[in-house]
Amino acid sequence: MTSVQKNFVEGNKEYAANFTQGDLALPPSQKYAILTCMDARIDPAAAFNITLGAAHVIRNAGASARAAFRDIVVSQNLLGTTEVLIVKHTGCGMLTFDNEGGRSAVKQNKGDKAAEEVKDLDFLTFQDLEEKVKEDVEWLKSKAVEEGITITGWIYDCKTGKVRSVV
Amino acid sequence: MTSVQKNFVEGNKEYAANFTQGDLALPPSQKYAILTCMDARIDPAAAFNITLGAAHVIRNAGASARAAFRDIVVSQNLLGTTEVLIVKHTGCGMLTFDNEGGRSAVKQNKGDKAAEEVKDLDFLTFQDLEEKVKEDVEWLKSKAVEEGITITGWIYDCKTGKVRSVV
Numbered sequence: 597m598t599s600v601q602k603n604f605v606e607g608n609k610e611y612a613a614n615f616t617q618g619d620l621a622l623p624p625s626q627k628y629a630i631l632t633c634m635d636a637r638i639d640p641a642a643a644f645n646i647t648l649g650a651a652h653v654i655r656n657a658g659a660s661a662r663a664a665f666r667d668i669v670v671s672q673n674l675l676g677t678t679e680v681l682i683v684k685h686t687g688c689g690m691l692t693f694d695n696e697g698g699r700s701a702v703k704q705n706k707g708d709k710a711a712e713e714v715k716d717l718d719f720l721t722f723q724d725l726e727e728k729v730k731e732d733v734e735w736l737k738s739k740a741v742e743e744g745i746t747i748t749g750w751i752y753d754c755k756t757g758k759v760r761s762v763v
Numbered sequence: 764m765t766s767v768q769k770n771f772v773e774g775n776k777e778y779a780a781n782f783t784q785g786d787l788a789l790p791p792s793q794k795y796a797i798l799t800c801m802d803a804r805i806d807p808a809a810a811f812n813i814t815l816g817a818a819h820v821i822r823n824a825g826a827s828a829r830a831a832f833r834d835i836v837v838s839q840n841l842l843g844t845t846e847v848l849i850v851k852h853t854g855c856g857m858l859t860f861d862n863e864g865g866r867s868a869v870k871q872n873k874g875d876k877a878a879e880e881v882k883d884l885d886f887l888t889f890q891d892l893e894e895k896v897k898e899d900v901e902w903l904k905s906k907a908v909e910e911g912i913t914i915t916g917w918i919y920d921c922k923t924g925k926v927r928s929v930v
């Protein structure tokens with residue numbers, strides 16, 4: 597077992613020993629979803645005040661609405677949520693490269709066969725944080741499948757821990 | 764502002780007021796990623812003992828490795844992680860329907876135009892939890908881009924708060 601796995605298993609033992617919320621329902625009690633980045637510096641439950649069982653938390657590289665389309669459709673059509681908050685953040689890794697750079701990194705790290713596997717992969721990077729929040733919200737709002745859903749966009753500041761409203 | 768947004772903003776104010784970790788680095792300090800479900804009953808930081816800044820946390824509907832391929836590639840090739848833990852869970856919503864059911868739900872909830880938007884969407888549902896953990900791990904291991912990466916599979920029990928190793 598790696599040290600990462602040991603930390604995971606040992607930490608979980610402690611969590612489970614004090615766990616008292618085994619009867620929560622599958623559908624989110626507060627009927628919303630948060631879409632944010634996988635970035636290690638974000639703890640959504642703590643930073644966004646999410647009670648256990650209250651909300652879906654979707655996380656991917658860059659908090660991309662396009663990459664999360666399946667998740668959002670499931671959240672709203674199968675599990676009854678009616679609101680989505682898209683929360684991107686300062687200092688996002690997805691601001692630091694583009695498709696060409698991503699593919700080069702793979703080729704350099706893992707070789708030609710790996711490069712072949714990602715040759716059509718859209719990394720969905722972006723260059724302007726605030727614009728991308730707006731664009732993602734707009735894109736999602738343009739979908740018929742989002743009819744009646746409240747969609748807002750926010751930026752989390754990794755230096756201060758503060759969120760601010762964008763759109 | 765909706766009550767969901769009020770809770771988000773007010774809760775964040777309190778979090779930011781006590782925030783002291785503004786200097787964490789972008790790459791995860793413990794060099795690993797956790798892929799788990801967006802399910803509202805999972806709090807990865809608490810349940811899996813993830814220190815702020817330590818790990819990428821990727822969350823989608825069903826903890827799908829295929830849906831998270833882009834995120835995993837970014838985590839490992841751009842941000843230096845070398846280990847992935849795939850954590851699916853008991854009572855997952857993705858065990859309760861299939862592509863046909865998903866598309867019907869969209870059509871019923873949002874109408875024909877919405878149904879058209881998801882007609883080619885693969886919901887990536889599954890029927891056997893343990894088998895799907897194994898299959899996802901195997902699929903990821905088969906990729907050249909995963910060479911040298913430690914990949915393990917786990918199941919989190921929403922009733923007990925406990926994880927167990929699958930593969």
